[in-house]
Amino acid sequence: MDTKTIESFRNLRTPFYYYDMNLLDTTLRAASAAAARHGYELHYALKANPNPRVVRAVAARGIGADCVSGNEIRRAIRCGVPPRQIVYAGVGKTDREIAIALREDILCFNCESLPELRVIGSVARRTGRVARVALRVNPNVDAHTHRYITTGTEENKFGFPVADLPEAIAACRETPNVRLVGLHFHVGSQITDLAPFRDLCDRVNELQQSLGTTSLPYVNVGGGLGIDYREPDTHPLPDFEAYFDTFATRLRLHPGQRLHFELGRSLVGQCGTLVARALYVKEGAAKNFAIIDAGMNDLLRPALYQAVHPIENLTSAEPPRPYDVVGPVCESADRFAADVLLPAVRRGDLIAIRACGAYGESMASRYNLRPLVRTRFSDDPPRHASEAARQ
Numbered sequence: 001m002d003t004k005t006i007e008s009f010r011n012l013r014t015p016f017y018y019y020d021m022n023l024l025d026t027t028l029r030a031a032s033a034a035a036a037r038h039g040y041e042l043h044y045a046l047k048a049n050p051n052p053r054v055v056r057a058v059a060a061r062g063i064g065a066d067c068v069s070g071n072e073i074r075r076a077i078r079c080g081v082p083p084r085q086i087v088y089a090g091v092g093k094t095d096r097e098i099a100i101a102l103r104e105d106i107l108c109f110n111c112e113s114l115p116e117l118r119v120i121g122s123v124a125r126r127t128g129r130v131a132r133v134a135l136r137v138n139p140n141v142d143a144h145t146h147r148y149i150t151t152g153t154e155e156n157k158f159g160f161p162v163a164d165l166p167e168a169i170a171a172c173r174e175t176p177n178v179r180l181v182g183l184h185f186h187v188g189s190q191i192t193d194l195a196p197f198r199d200l201c202d203r204v205n206e207l208q209q210s211l212g213t214t215s216l217p218y219v220n221v222g223g224g225l226g227i228d229y230r231e232p233d234t235h236p237l238p239d240f241e242a243y244f245d246t247f248a249t250r251l252r253l254h255p256g257q258r259l260h261f262e263l264g265r266s267l268v269g270q271c272g273t274l275v276a277r278a279l280y281v282k283e284g285a286a287k288n289f290a291i292i293d294a295g296m297n298d299l300l301r302p303a304l305y306q307a308v309h310p311i312e313n314l315t316s317a318e319p320p321r322p323y324d325v326v327g328p329v330c331e332s333a334d335r336f337a338a339d340v341l342l343p344a345v346r347r348g349d350l351i352a353i354r355a356c357g358a359y360g361e362s363m364a365s366r367y368n369l370r371p372l373v374r375t376r377f378s379d380d381p382p383r384h385a386s387e388a389a390r391q
């Protein structure tokens, strides 16, 4: 981070998420260009970061949305995503949310079970609409990622088991006001080795062959492309080319079929940094603790998935010392790193936790009645010191 940016943080109240809007746009352009080369359709998974400024930047690049709630659908539309570029997944869609999606005439429901299909059909009938539906298939591909973010194995709650598909397809065809348009898959998240995506292609090919899905125009292979959490400055952009090439070389689409993707983390992960202040440095019996004013309620990933985010001391050039970087929340899991080497930390230093653009702000809570974390954007107008102090 450049000195001017760090200077601009000095008088701001912490903690806050800082978004590098140039990097976001560069990433969006790279992903769009790589997808366009193959004629692929992109949908941004809002769950990664539904901040309106982020979603508007996504919409401005012509990227659609992948939503998982009625509120996400509304947010996407309000931020400029055309409803016909919105897809809607989730195992627990409520009747109200289904009605919102129908009223907005979104592109497609990614349907996860027979009971859900029946409810979609009945809400559509009641409201005089036709629901375009894709069946979410659980392809039983192990993404070899953290078990909490693996979604495509038979033990997960998501989608139809392959064996139930013929019955589900028949049910779609028999349900009035439902039009079956395609198949949907998603195997997991933070996948950095392309092998699970190759496995997914093989499963899709087998399925399409066995089911005779020639008439279904929509194939959606979900998201999951990972980012480099260890060296965000070396790899600020994921390798979108290699990712899409994997599908281009391995997946056999029928004529007239369009391939859709739902990328979340890979589009927004690297543009976000959580900026906090050191409150206290505490010399424990076995450890040095750098206690900062951000907690697990602001960034849950380290506590929930043992995720490792690079941490930097932005305002010290002292020789490095080892610290456990911890927050103020009353839980031992409220720890961002163990034994990390940082330039000696003093009270008031600005501490940056990097690569937090995805599943950072979106998973924040008010645990311990802490205020909901603030945000700051690289293209915000500069603030005067007096104004910053008042915020």
Ligand code: LLP
Residues within 6 Å of the ligand: 045, 047, 048, 066, 089, 149, 151, 186, 188, 189, 190, 222, 223, 224, 225, 262, 263, 264, 265, 266, 301, 305, 358, 359
């Ligand atoms: N499509 C579906 C159906 C999904 O469930 C997800 C993510 C995505 C797309 C986007 O996946 P991405 O491209 O972002 O990997 N909170 C966890 C990640 C949970 C992912 C949930 N589903 C984390 O912080 O790592």
